[in-house]
Amino acid sequence: MTAAWQLESLGRGVHLFRWNKGFYLSTFVVGDRGVTAIDPISDAAAVAYRSAIAQATDRPLARIVYSHDHRDHICGGRVLAASVLESGGHCEVCAHETAQARIARRGDADVLPPTQLLGDGAVIADGASHIEVRYFGPNHSDSNLLFLLPTDRGRMLVWVDGIEPGIAPYRNLPDTDFAGYLHTLEQVERLDFDCVVGGHTGPGERHWVADYREYVLRLLDATHLEYRAAGGQVPLPGEDGVAMTERVRGEVTRAAATHLEGRFGHWSGFTQWAPQTADRILSYLITGN
Ligand SMILES: [Zn+2]
Structure with missing residues (x-):
């Protein structure tokens, strides 16, 4: 114990x-x-x-x-x-x-x-x-x-x-x-x-501050890139707004996190949290806040 x-x-x-x-x-x-x-x-x-x-x-x-x-x-x-x-x-x-x-x-x-x-x-x-x-x-x-x-x-x-x-x-x-x-x-x-x-x-x-800044900036870039590549929020045939939102956000944030894996994948919590942080960043990209 x-x-x-x-x-x-x-x-x-x-x-x-x-x-x-x-x-x-x-x-x-x-x-x-x-x-x-x-x-x-x-x-x-x-x-x-x-x-x-x-x-x-x-x-x-x-x-x-x-x-x-x-x-x-x-x-x-x-x-x-x-x-x-x-x-x-x-x-x-x-x-x-x-x-x-x-x-x-x-x-x-x-x-x-x-x-x-x-x-x-x-x-x-x-x-x-x-x-x-x-x-x-x-x-x-x-x-x-x-x-x-x-x-x-x-x-x-x-x-x-x-x-x-x-x-x-x-x-x-x-x-x-x-x-x-x-x-x-x-x-x-x-x-x-x-x-x-x-x-x-x-x-x-001290380098942890620069590392955090690099992490956040790179995740911002990656999320922006993947959201553009997905074409924004476009429904598939027969898909309602909720299903579309969850599909697009899931795909974009998972893909964005993989961009950082080589550099930051060894950080504790990266696997679990990087897609969630990308989701927060996606809201920032969509709303400005
Ligand atoms: Zn707190």
């Missing part, structure tokens, strides 16, 4: 907490005045996350930062901050303003509401620990904050669900603004960093 969680130190106060159930990963940083913890994940994960932090330091939790608004990363804040809150202490909860708005609209009782907004250019500094915050607009969600932090392996980029080293882009890119994702990948390639971690895997080397 594998352990439920693991702790890894990257130096300069930066740590990774791996929650094996569901393969989640959160980065936390130990500063002079306390701990900055990204993404509590869930109530169950937060119990283990608390143990991981306690194993790394006896300093208190100073703030929780949400990487983006998706519930599968940001529940459990109350559990993570329990000892601070119960002793009457204060724990900041930081997020981008669109995350704050979405969380407020949902009214989720199991998500601690953000108390502090972060935007592009913000810096969370505490002694030797230093977290630069970047925001490039909508990509994986419309609320993704990216983080740059010094570690013993060089500067590390944190982009939760944006880059997951070793794994193909997830399924049909749920909630992703496709054009915004391409824009952000381009912006991120210009940043100064040495390694990258997501919210599930990593750290991987």
Whole structure:
């Protein structure tokens, strides 16, 4: 049986907490005045996350930062901050303003509401620990904050669900603004960093950003090519609209994925997910979004 969680130190106060159930990963940083913890994940994960932090330091939790608004990363804040809150202490909860708005609209009782907004250019500094915050607009969600932090392996980029080293882009890119994702990948390639971690895997080397961008651009080209070759959405004799849509999309996206097989076929999830990602891209080609 594998352990439920693991702790890894990257130096300069930066740590990774791996929650094996569901393969989640959160980065936390130990500063002079306390701990900055990204993404509590869930109530169950937060119990283990608390143990991981306690194993790394006896300093208190100073703030929780949400990487983006998706519930599968940001529940459990109350559990993570329990000892601070119960002793009457204060724990900041930081997020981008669109995350704050979405969380407020949902009214989720199991998500601690953000108390502090972060935007592009913000810096969370505490002694030797230093977290630069970047925001490039909508990509994986419309609320993704990216983080740059010094570690013993060089500067590390944190982009939760944006880059997951070793794994193909997830399924049909749920909630992703496709054009915004391409824009952000381009912006991120210009940043100064040495390694990258997501919210599930990593750290991987810097080239994962260029690899992801190449993957998405090549799949865009291949999907466009195959859709044109199929002649768009033309029904066969006797075929209704639903049958035609499913036939054309199935054929186009399967064929598009094969164009990438030689270069990316060894990536985990490629076989299952590349056709689904092509389907998301086909919607982008048809609707512009
Ligand atoms: Zn997400």
